[in-house]
Amino acid sequence: MHFFQRLGNTTLASFAKLGRSSFFLTHVLSAIPATIIHPRLLINQLYSVGVLSFLIITISGLFVGMVLGLQGFYILSDFGAEETLGIMVAASLVRELGPVVAALLFAGRAGSALTAEIGLMKATEQLSGMEMMAIDPIKRIMAPRFLAGFISMPLLTALFSSIGVMGGHIVGVGILGVDDGSYWSQMQAGLDFQDDIINGVIKSIVFGFAISWISLFEGYDAIPTSEGVSRATTRTVVNSAFTILGLDFILTALMFGDI
C-alpha cells in the first residue's frame, strides 16, 4: 500500500512539475520579443553562455576528431580503405557526435552555471526584490539567457564539428599519411547538405532549446536553500543528459531512419 502511495505521489509531483515548466516556458517565450528589441542584456548573456563555452567546445572537438581519425584509420586500414577516413570522420561528427557531445558539454559548462546563478538569485530573494520594484524577472533575467543558449548551441555545434574534421585531418593526413585529396573528396561525395548538415543543425537547435529550458526552469524552481540550489544544479546536468540522448534517438529515427 505504501508503495502505491509513493508511486502516486511521485507521478502527481512530476506532472505538476511538467505543468509548471510549461507555464514557465510560455512566459519566457512571450518575453523574447522584448529581449530582441533591447539586445544589451542578450549580448551580456551571449558572452557568459557562448564565448565562455568556446574554449571547451573547440578543444574537445579537436580531440574527438583526432581520436576518430586514429581509431577510424586502424579499422579502415584492415580493409585497405584508409581513403574513406574523411567520410567516416565527417559523417560521425556532423550527424551524431557534433550535436550530442557539444550539447552534453554545453549542459555541463553553461547549463549548470545558469541553474546555479538563478537558484542563488532566488535563494537570496533577488527575484522577489525585482518583482517588488515592478521589474519582471522573466523578462529581465530569463528571456535573455534563454535566447543566448538557443543562439549559442548551433554555433558551438558547427564549431565543434568543423574543428573535429580538422582534427581528423591533422591525424589522418598529417601523421598517418592518408591522401589529402581523397580525405576531402570522399567527404564531399558522401555527405549531403540537406540530409546531413541541415539535420545536424536542426538537432543542435532542438538541444539548445531543451538545455536552456531545463537549466532555467530548474534554477527558477529550486528550493531556495544552499542544498536546494546544489540539487537543482545536479538535476540540470542529469536531466539535460537524458533529454539530449533521448531526443537524439527520436530525431535520428525521424531524419535518417524509415520509421
Add this chain to the structure above:
Amino acid sequence: MQNTKTQDTLVGLFVASGIVALFFMAMQISNLSSFSDNSVYTVTARFENSGGLKVKSPVTMAGVRVGRVTNISIDQETYESVVEMKIESQYSFPDDTSASIFTAGLLGEQYISLDPGGSETLLAENGLIDITQSAIVLEEIIGQFLFDKAAEE
C-alpha cells in the same frame, strides 16, 4: 568585470566564427559547392537489373561526375528497373548515349557511366536512354565461371 567594448568584440568574434564554421560545413564538408538543384535536367534509363545502384549514386561521363541518380522504380509491365537521374545542364549528350552500371573498385559503390554515341540530336529534358547495360552481379559471374569449369571437365 570586463568593459563593455571587449565583451561586445568577443561576442562578435564568437558569432562570426560560428557562422564561418557553418559556412565551412556547407562548402567544404558537404556537396553543396559541387552540385545545386536549380540547373539540372532529368533523363531516364531502363535496366534489366540495376544491381546495387542507389538514389544519389553518381552518374559519370568519362570518369567525371555529371549528375546523380534521383529515383529508382520498377516498371510493372516489363519488369525493368527504371532509373531517373538528374544531369547538370552544363553537360549535354547525343540522344543515342548508352548507360552502363559499373562498380567503383571490387566492392565499392555502383555508379552509372554514360558513353556518348554519334547522333546529331541531343538528349532533352525527360529524355530516355535506350541502350543500357545492366549491373554486373558478382554471384552470377562466379556461378557462370563455376558452371563453365564443370562443363570443361
